[in-house]
């Protein structure tokens with residue numbers, strides 16, 4: 008552990024990414040992918056990560072041509088040990104972007120959707136399945152309704168039903184832990200603008216250790232939750248000490264068997280980690296038969312599915328907000344203006360709030376690749392000039408689909424549209 | 434009697450190209466070794482890399498300029514280094530007689546050579562191919578890594594390191610023999626000319642087949 012780290016709470020992993028000095032060529036390529044300038048070291052010298060400004064997003068790791076960055080947290084063997092323990096129910100919480108990427112590691116064409124094979128492989132390994140798409144649907148309901156509350160408060164002065172404080176507009180999404188950490192460490196005045204909804208992973212962990220106890224017939228203490236994510240920052244998110252809501256809830260309801268708090272998510276495996284786990288257990292995902300999730304917790308809608316792409320959260324949230332405000336479904340269901348790889352996408356939606364019988368225009372923006380695109384948007388918000396009411400932010404270029412925990416695709420890179428030469432010097 | 438006649442072996446354009454090569458490749462090799470082992474402080478490593486980059490740019494410009502301005506010399510050079518005969522095998526069998534001459538102070542019969550002996554031809558081929566690869570990979574690694582897939586950049590990095598080592602080690606031999614053959618060294622560094630007698634001994638085929646006498650006493 009880096010004892011000098013100042014921007015972490017007790018118990019958090021202080022920086023998931025480090026750079027192996029012996030492999031680093033000092034080429035500077037990683038710096039151009041880092042959203043916070045957390046990589047130190049002059050051009051030509053060995054580089055290292057300043058853990059206090061690092062968001063643990065893993066973009067340097069997937070883009071370093073020489074494989075120098077590595078993850079400091081590797082719990083593959085720990086998960087295998089839990090899977091072998093008959094007293095423990097290991098719940099795998101699979102994020103949307105994992106199922107379209109893991110096939111690559113087993114020789115399937117890049118982009119193959121392998122949900123059934125993934126379920127089959129996970130069951131073979133001994134996991135119970137909680138599809139994170141299910142939790143993404145929960146997040147959408149939360150974020151969508153929270154946005155309506157904030158908007159009605161801003162436009163009609165509506166008060167909170169429970170007397171709680173209502174956050175300001177624009178509302179930022181909060182499901183990307185790298186983005187949340189950027190706000191917390193660099194722009195703390197914007198914390199109230201972040202949606203108060205937890206990320207799908209954290210909602211899933213809480214559900215698994217509360218509602219899931221009935222589904223799997225095990226006490227929360229015997230349920231071991233594993234987030235399976237395209238994202239290295241999710242490892243840091245899961246280690247945040249405040250994320251033990253299931254324990255608090257169970258304790259309050261007399262269902263906690265111990266005084267020792269347990270986390271909602273016990274550990275996180277990236278997509279790469281999961282394929283390593285399968286390989287260690289001699290499971291060939293490509294050859295596995297399709298299986299289903301086995302419980303309601305593996306059911307989900309199309310809205311949860313698109314979370315992994317830039318614009319996905321916004322599109323899903325807009326569908327919810329539209330339905331709640333107008334009482335009708337958004338038609339067409341696809342909200343195309345927020346799709347695609349443009350750095351900052353914006354759109355306006357006119358909708359009629361049936362409660363107030365008034366037409367309102369909602370301006371939304373979708374930002375990904377924050378290393379390149381976030382600064383002007385934040386400056387506008389800080390200066391009070393932002394035209395937007397709801398802003399989705401995803402750290403990684405393209406969204407979680409290109410997250411720092413995904414299989415490293417040797418044939419591509421995350422440089423979106425960069426053409427001009429970059430002359431490294433200092 | 435020793436003849437005073439000389440032969441122009443390295444015309445001015447070649448010498449200028451070679452001066453710039455010395456100015457660029459020597460710093461490139463030295464800084465490259467430092468960059469490989471990374472023994473210095475951060476600021477010193479940065480300076481090392483900056484020198485490496487500047488020297489790399491000089492080398493690139495030098496190569497392009499020579500290719501454009503001295504195109505006929507480039508063609509001649511290519512013809513010479515890629516011309517092989519049985520003599521080359523015989524030459525390598527005794528390593529041009531140098532080990533015998535340097536270590537045993539013994540003169541052995543060396544197969545007749547053209548303007549470049551077999552060792553120089555091999556060095557020329559390595560410089561041509563290795564140098565081109567080093568320039569190409571160096572530019573991608575420095576300025577254009579984003580235009581290549583990640584694994585391609587990694588492969589180019591490996592190629593860069595491999596050819597850098599090949600040429601750096603060859604350079605040591607080249608420097609040693611270059612200075613050992615002092616007349617040739619003076620010709621390349623100073624005036625371009627070598628004594629006729631020496632040329633006749635070291636490169637008889639060149640003298641016989643390619644050299645045209647301008648006048649009896651001409652230099």
Ligand code: SF4
Pocket residue numbers: 026030031032033034035036037038054070071072073074075076
């Ligand atoms: S991209 Fe990799 S090799 Fe280059 S400086 Fe960064 S960590 Fe080092």
Ligand code: SF4
Pocket residue numbers: 024040041042043044045046056057060061062063064065066067068
């Ligand atoms: S993990 Fe992300 S924030 Fe941290 S050094 Fe790497 S690119 Fe920068």
Ligand code: SF4
Pocket residue numbers: 064182183184185186237238239240241401402403406407408409410411412
């Ligand atoms: S965009 Fe997705 S993968 Fe990238 S840091 Fe955010 S949550 Fe993780």
